[in-house]
Amino acid sequence: MKVFKLPDLGEGLPDAVIREWHVAEGDSIAAHQSLVTVETAKALVEVPAPWGGTVEKLFAAEDETVNVGEPLIGFTEARAGEKAPPVGVAHGRDRTRGEEKQADSGTVVGRIQQTGEVLGQEIAPTEISRRLATPSVRALARRLGVDLGELQPKGERFSADEVRAAAGRKPAVEKRKEPASPDAEMSPARRAMAMAMSRARDEVAPMTLCDQVDISAWWGKESATLRLIRAMQRACEAEPNLNALYEDGRLNPSETINIGLAVDSPRGLLVPVLRDVAARSDGALLQQIEDYKEQAHTRGIAQSDLRGGSILLSNFGALAGRYATPVVLPPMVAIIGAGRTFEGVVAVDGKPAVRALLPLSISADHRAVTGGELARFLGAMLDSLSS
Incomplete structure (x- = not known):
């Protein structure tokens, strides 16, 4: 054999x-x-x-x-x-x-x-x-207890929506499993996270800078995620050393801005990459973000889409929290954390006023980035987000 x-x-x-x-x-x-x-x-x-x-x-x-x-x-x-x-x-x-x-x-x-x-x-x-469904759709069908052999697709192949409709949006009955032993292995997703965090702990010299910005001019009218991406783009153009990889003791700024977007999912934290954001339209970026969210919650994200990031964005404020100490994942050197928007009192023309405020927390690897570069990067983001 x-x-x-x-x-x-x-x-x-x-x-x-x-x-x-x-x-x-x-x-x-x-x-x-x-x-x-x-x-x-x-x-x-x-x-x-x-x-x-x-x-x-x-x-x-x-x-x-x-x-x-x-x-x-x-x-x-x-x-x-x-x-x-x-x-x-x-x-x-x-x-x-x-x-x-x-x-x-x-x-x-x-x-x-x-x-x-x-x-x-x-x-x-x-x-x-010819197969009538992609591997991810077949995996979804197994989880929801749908037998694709008894159905016919509307087009050439079954879609995820057709599988969910056939299941009546009811979760599949899980197979009975023996109780896990105390030393049971973690899932691949959690083991990958553990390995990445261990590497960050051992290799990175972290520093974090925090501030908040008045976003009343556009809050509620535009996509906060898109505004954050565009603000990161302008900050990367102003301070390219944060849009970089630090490998073998050398800082290598990236020629394109490839933002790794932290996406929460039942499988764990996924970080798909938005590639060359400066060359893409707002509509294209928003559509890909929605696609990544749907993939993260249904069938998983393709391996190729999880590679090639040059800087990270974690919009944790969509869940809870204002400030954080985001963890830099080497070989990248920076991560931006956006907290929960809140109404705060600020001085406007010498008088107190209530405004929508967005907290920002930016961590960088101090081996490769200076404090001045980090502060100027944050300042560029604040300027972009305030208008």
Whole structure:
């Protein structure tokens, strides 16, 4: 049996949870066909087949945890005298015994095992059965107890709204589980959070600066999140050293402003990235924010959307709290925390007046950012938000 091991998915975590198998034992599959959807570091990731062949054994069931480098799936090897699988096989010369038994090393997905074989002829693509729902929608259907096999999609594929409508918006009945032991493992999301916080504790020299700004000129008329994003954009343009990564003792300012937006969800805290905000319209940013919120509460956010941030925004005031000491996540060097807006008394033309006030708390890594840079960044945000 030819064994494919769980590869390193690039998240820095030692394992992943099997969420959905897309193949079954006995299936004949093509190279690069999706094998399984796993959850790691808060994201759902599809793992492709490294080669084509017949599935002999699945080494883990759904909801089980598999360590990186452990067997994931086994393929049947061709016996003597039998023809090799028609997908992904070299023609024109025989394989050596060592090549036949070469197994995947369990490294990063997509890495190609090098051999001396040459393809003698082009192989026509193998037809792959069309799925009527994406992995995330199928996962939602399982959670809500909806059997997609009994339904027909309105379009080419089922949407999340169709699944929720079929479920009558009632949560699925959970499987009975044995009581968790005191040393039960945390979920991938919480382990990822724990690892990130441990790294922040060990590496960052934090400093935090707080202030508040009168937002009466626009409060209740415009999106507070959008105004915060645009204020961060202008502050990054004024003080680019806060829109940067600090790696190997060097500060590397980012060429684009990529804001990681903290989103609260039942799965834990997710931080999808709004890329190149300066080049995008207000409408496009607002739509992506809504998409991220919906994904966070229904099916999870794609792994690629959780990478590439250059500065962070936590709008915790939407829940509660005015001021905080936001935690900087390396290699980024700054995070902006927006507290709950409140009515406060301020001096206007020498007289007391009640105004809508927005508290801001900004933390930075003092290894890479000076106090003056942090203060000027905050000042630029205050100027932008006050008009």
